[in-house]
Amino acid sequence: MLENVNPSKTAAWKKLKEHFKVMEFVQMQDLFASNSKRAEEFHILWDSLLLDFSKNKITSETLNLLLELAEEVKLKEAIDKLICGSKINVTEDRAVLHTAARSFSGHKTILDGGFCVSDEVVKTRQKIKDFTSQVESGQYVGATGKPFTDVINIGIGGSDLGPKMVVEALANYKNHLNVHFISNIDDDYLFPLLNRLNPETTLVLVVSKTFTTQETIENAKHIKAWLDSQLKGEISKHLVAVSSAPSEAIAFGVKAENIFPMWDFIGGRFSLWSSVGLSIALALGYDHFEDLLKGAYKLDVHFQEEAFDKNIPVILALLSIWYNNFYQYETEAVVPYSSLLKSLPAHLQQMIMESNGKDKNREGIPVNYQTGTLIWGEVGATAQHAFFQLFHQGTKVVPIDFIGFKKPYFPKDKTNHDILMSNFFGQTEALLNGKRGSRQSADELDMLKNFRDFEGNKPTNTMLFEKLTPDTLGKIIAIYEHKTFVQGIIWNIFSFDQFGVEYGKVLAKNIQNEIKTKKVSKHDSSTSFLLDYYLSE
Secondary structure, eight states: OOOOOOGGGSHHHHHHHHHHHHHTTOOHHHHHHHOTTHHHHSEEEETTEEEEOOSSSOOHHHHHHHHHHHHHTTHHHHHHHHHHTOOOBGGGTBOOOHHHHTOOSOOOOBOTTSOBHHHHHHHHHHHHHHHHHHHHHTSSBOTTSOBOOEEEEEOOGGGTHHHHHHHHHTGGGOOSOEEEEEOSOOHHHHHHHHHHSOGGGEEEEEEOSSSOOHHHHHHHHHHHHHHHHHHTTOOGGGEEEEESOHHHHHHHTOOGGGEEEOOTTSOGGGOTTTGGGHHHHHHHOHHHHHHHHHHHHHHHHHHHHSOGGGOHHHHHHHHHHHIIIIIOOOEEEEEESOGGGTTHHHHHHIIIIIHHOOSBOTTSOBOSSOOOOEEEEOOHHHHHTTTHHHHHHSSSOOOEEEEEESSOSSOSOOHHHHHHHHHHHHHHHHHHHOBOOOOOSSHHHHHHHHHHOBOOOOOEEEEEESOOOHHHHHHHHHHHHHHHHHHHHHHTOOOSOOHHHHHHHHHHHHHHHHHHHTOOOOOOHHHHHHHHHHHOO
16 A cells, blocks of 8 residues: 555645745856756766756755655655555556566566566467567468468557557567558548458457457447458458457457456556567567666666666656745647657657546545646647747746657667757747847837747756667656656545546446437536437438
């Protein structure tokens, strides 16, 4: 069990409230002017990552008080419980062990009843490796004896967003297999895709814990029918399942040997490290998939063992708490300066907002403080021509994480990369310092000068990695996973259920029956009005 500590009742929180009165109108430009070594004091250099968090509205006192808060809420004990497999997902009576799926420590993690997570992880990794190599090499073939060229991953939520993001991000490491992701029930996307593919050379992964997820199963039925019509029913070699319901998968037509496990101690939004990552292994080859796991594992060790003042996820989480709960900045942006990371913000939206969008504490009592942050973002250069204007001159303050890389994948000519990174550095500098125009002699130019001025003092974190590799991407994802966990511990909420989403699905199923029968039951007046209009001829 986790400690129930209301953060707003701690001594550190009360000190932070008083400290905020001093800091509220402090200008970061003044902090830099008074301390020429500020960047040296507020950065962490670890492995291939430099985190510069000096461009934040903090002093050494701020950071020390935030660290006191982490101690008071028993964060170290919570981290140890996460890693060792305690049932910290109390509302669902489960351990939370996505870290075990990427562990290479050799440590045995045993759950109640004697189930050895570590042994199961090793066995499943070997199965993924063997299957991937057989498909890659052409040993495992389809019904007509042809090797596979394309893979369709059917899943939604964590069974789609994470793997899709990784496959996109590591496109430079992919093999000859083309992996396609289907999540939404959208015939306008599905059927054009199928028209482009050859069923003889297409492998289909159905990723669903219960094998009853409506969006996934309906899409799977359509694709199964497409295979059936072309291959005359000989489709079992084309079907693979990732599920905790093997009997349901077998009934659907999947051979038992083609079923990979999905464990209940890993939540969907943290599952790309498990069998859910089979699409990643198929797209990149198993060795690159393992490099991804190892990168995340290195970060796990850092998270568990490093002192909090040099602990990357902890520092990022504490800064987020400072802005969300004291400055009342409700949103955070993530801006990667790599087009390959275009789907990272979407993956982080699910990871963070589904985890920490909670209004009850761990005792079931409504919280008296803000939880969760709104996450959004876009690729750097694109974002500069979209919403950066609001960052610079808007009335809302949005703390931003900048993610960049010292070296491009293709090293022959760094000209474009240097231009990209000059924007990376220039934007954080502009957000810090702002701009003051020189005074003109003419009155009308004085007025125009005001429109060109902006005050700066906008907080940013800069994460600078050596290069975008599987190892690096594993670290990036793990940083945000652990940041999310730390925030949940401080806010005294359960981060690993999502009952709000599940209730919406229940209502949707009820409405589907009403649409089918064209008999609308009692709803609020707005929903009834909309359904009546939808069903009208």
